[in-house]
Amino acid sequence: MDILLDLNIIIDLLIPLRKGYPIAKEIDKIIKERHYRKWISASSIDTLYYILLSQAKKFNIRDGERLLKLELGKLLKETKIFSVTGASVLEAINFEDLEDYLLYTNFKRIAPDGIIISNDKKFQKLPDVISSKEFIERHRNPLFTKKIQLLDLQEEYRYMIEEIDHAVLKNIAKAQYILGPEVEEIEDKIAQYIGVKHCIGCSSGTEALVLSLRALAIKIKEQEYFDKNDKIITTPFTFTATGDAILHSGATPVFVDIDLDTYNIDPKKIREYLMRSKNVVGIIPVHLYGHPANMGEIMQIAKEYNLFVIEDVAQAFGSMWNGKKLGSIGTTGCFSFFPSKNLGGFGDGGMVSTNDNEIAEIIRMLIKHGGKDKYNVEHIGYNARLDTLQASILLTKFKYVDEFNERRRKIAEIYNRELKNIREIVLPKEKVNSYHVYHQYTIRVRNGERDKLKQFLQEKGISSMVYYPLLLKDMKVFNGKCEVYGDLKNAEEATKEVLSLPIEPLLKEEEIFKVINTIKEFFEVKKRR
Amino acid sequence: MKIKAILKGNEIKFTQLVVLKRPEVEVEVDLPDEEVKIYPEEEIEKMSLDGLAHLIWCENQLTKAQIAHLNKDYKELVRESLEDRYK
Numbered sequence: 001m002d003i004l005l006d007l008n009i010i011i012d013l014l015i016p017l018r019k020g021y022p023i024a025k026e027i028d029k030i031i032k033e034r035h036y037r038k039w040i041s042a043s044s045i046d047t048l049y050y051i052l053l054s055q056a057k058k059f060n061i062r063d064g065e066r067l068l069k070l071e072l073g074k075l076l077k078e079t080k081i082f083s084v085t086g087a088s089v090l091e092a093i094n095f096e097d098l099e100d101y102l103l104y105t106n107f108k109r110i111a112p113d114g115i116i117i118s119n120d121k122k123f124q125k126l127p128d129v130i131s132s133k134e135f136i137e138r139h140r141n142p143l144f145t146k147k148i149q150l151l152d153l154q155e156e157y158r159y160m161i162e163e164i165d166h167a168v169l170k171n172i173a174k175a176q177y178i179l180g181p182e183v184e185e186i187e188d189k190i191a192q193y194i195g196v197k198h199c200i201g202c203s204s205g206t207e208a209l210v211l212s213l214r215a216l217a218i219k220i221k222e223q224e225y226f227d228k229n230d231k232i233i234t235t236p237f238t239f240t241a242t243g244d245a246i247l248h249s250g251a252t253p254v255f256v257d258i259d260l261d262t263y264n265i266d267p268k269k270i271r272e273y274l275m276r277s278k279n280v281v282g283i284i285p286v287h288l289y290g291h292p293a294n295m296g297e298i299m300q301i302a303k304e305y306n307l308f309v310i311e312d313v314a315q316a317f318g319s320m321w322n323g324k325k326l327g328s329i330g331t332t333g334c335f336s337f338f339p340s341k342n343l344g345g346f347g348d349g350g351m352v353s354t355n356d357n358e359i360a361e362i363i364r365m366l367i368k369h370g371g372k373d374k375y376n377v378e379h380i381g382y383n384a385r386l387d388t389l390q391a392s393i394l395l396t397k398f399k400y401v402d403e404f405n406e407r408r409r410k411i412a413e414i415y416n417r418e419l420k421n422i423r424e425i426v427l428p429k430e431k432v433n434s435y436h437v438y439h440q441y442t443i444r445v446r447n448g449e450r451d452k453l454k455q456f457l458q459e460k461g462i463s464s465m466v467y468y469p470l471l472l473k474d475m476k477v478f479n480g481k482c483e484v485y486g487d488l489k490n491a492e493e494a495t496k497e498v499l500s501l502p503i504e505p506l507l508k509e510e511e512i513f514k515v516i517n518t519i520k521e522f523f524e525v526k527k528r529r
Numbered sequence: 530m531k532i533k534a535i536l537k538g539n540e541i542k543f544t545q546l547v548v549l550k551r552p553e554v555e556v557e558v559d560l561p562d563e564e565v566k567i568y569p570e571e572e573i574e575k576m577s578l579d580g581l582a583h584l585i586w587c588e589n590q591l592t593k594a595q596i597a598h599l600n601k602d603y604k605e606l607v608r609e610s611l612e613d614r615y616k
Contacts, residue, residue: 007603007607011603015599016586017596018600051609055599055606058598067581074581078578
């Protein structure tokens with residue numbers, strides 16, 4: 001929960017000699033115990049400082065100026081700061097109390113469900129503005145009513161709001177909207193992070209796959225697209241984009257079954273298919289849910305059969321196989337910066353990683369209409385650059401990606417520990433040599449109970465999702481345009497049983513336990529029936 | 530030379546007239562342990578917000594009148610601080 005403290009409360013909190021101090025302290029204690037988030041408006045900070053300073057000077061407080069700056073610094077460390085926009089100031093002019101209006105509208109802009117605590121009676125007339133006493137009464141023993149979402153992007157924005165706002169505003173003002181310096185900066189940072197020679201930003205994860213395939217067709221076959229006879233092996237249990245990209249490149253997707261331990265493509269099935277078939281040019285393993293595919297086996301097979309490997313890393317930023325970052329093992333790695341991804345922007349975005357100079361050069365042409373000179377192009381290209389604005393957001397969020405992946409792993413650890421005794425559930429595994437980043441925490445619910453559990457969670461205010469309810473081979477778009485090897489038994493089973501639970505990195509422990517206890521309750525009730 | 534002085538708030542007041550021969554003179558002050566508490570810099574840095582607030586405002590022996598002043602309505606404090614700022 002987000003709480004804006006009006007200046008009168010903060011003054012009480014910072015000057016223990018004031019009569020309001022015990023109540024302000026009690027509010028602060030509740031906020032800390034319940035892990036609520038405390039807010040202050042950037043527009044209030046100088047006023048706050050001058051109030052403290054003028055009193056300290058008046059009473060000749062020892063070393064007052066220095067200590068007050070320290071006190072303010074400590075307050076701001078545990079408080080989030082929101083900025084006031086120029087437009088809201090223009091609106092505020094028409095209202096009776098300019099200060100209250102600015103606080104209210106700007107706070108509600110970033111935290112629509114937030115509460116404002118103020119002891120100003122006039123301010124309290126606005127919705128969600130309550131007195132200190134009312135807050136304490138309501139929140140001493142609150143009922144837990146917050147809905148638990150699979151992912152809470154608003155919460156993540158609020159977590160890093162100061163840096164994001166600054167990056168975005170600075171970028172807008174600079175007006176280098178296309179291929180500004182931030183694009184190269186994020187490309188270099190990610191290349192260094194993954195351990196590859198080149199990273200090329202592009203417009204989406206889907207586009208990253210298409211660009212990789214097109215570049216490979218140009219390099220290997222010396223033609224713009226693959227032919228229908230060119231086959232590319234991939235998993236049927238993934239998002240549409242993987243298969244779609246193959247169709248866009250002119251090749252034919254071949255779906256082989258998955259390993260039910262990781263939900264990733266089964267290398268044994270790839271090998272079986274290769275022994276029976278010709279014309280395979282490459283493999284696209286998807287590191288589903290953030291768990292690496294078996295890259296050791298896949299790379300060995302690729303070497304034996306002279307195939308390219310495109311890693312679909314859309315769901316696995318930061319994940320590792322054998323200590324190597326995913327995206328650095330195959331011929332190329334394809335990343336998505338879709339907002340919900342482990343590293344996500346505020347819109348679409350993607351990236352291709354590679355150690356191959358020629359492929360990197362072709363992709364750099366393809367994203368800019370197909371040529372080094374856009375007025376005289378060599379290939380059938382795209383308008384598929386990564387926006388500078390997205391790059392500036394990604395640069396900010398990149399600083400948090402390891403911390404957030406660790407948080408996801410911690411949540412997974414709690415789920416694993418607490419759910420391990422429920423026989424009807426199969427927990428996700430982390431294989432040897434693998435570093436799972438839990439883009440999704442996905443369980444399998446046996447005995448046909450998956451949809452009932454999903455419904456039960458929904459009724460208790462907990463979101464969960466089925467990724468994915470349908471195999472790619474069963475989608476209309478692939479009808480007559482793909483090849484299927486075997487019965488895809490494991491993949492079929494997965495579509496009927498998988499359920500992804502909330503894995504928002506900023507979930508509080510009490511929220512994680514609400515999910516756990518609700519799942520336990522579901523199976524307890526079922527047993528009693 | 531040794532000379533008696535009174536330490537009050539932020540100031541040292543000598544009991545006799547002392548005229549400095551230079552703009553400033555470094556002195557060593559011998560304080561009675563039981564009467565004072567020294568806060569090393571690292572301790573201040575590590576203090577919680579509440580601990581620091583108490584150090585600033587509560588360990589300064591403010592008078593009742595001063596405390597009453599600090600308890601003025603918040604809007605009054607804002608007015609006062611703005612006046613002080615532009616004095």
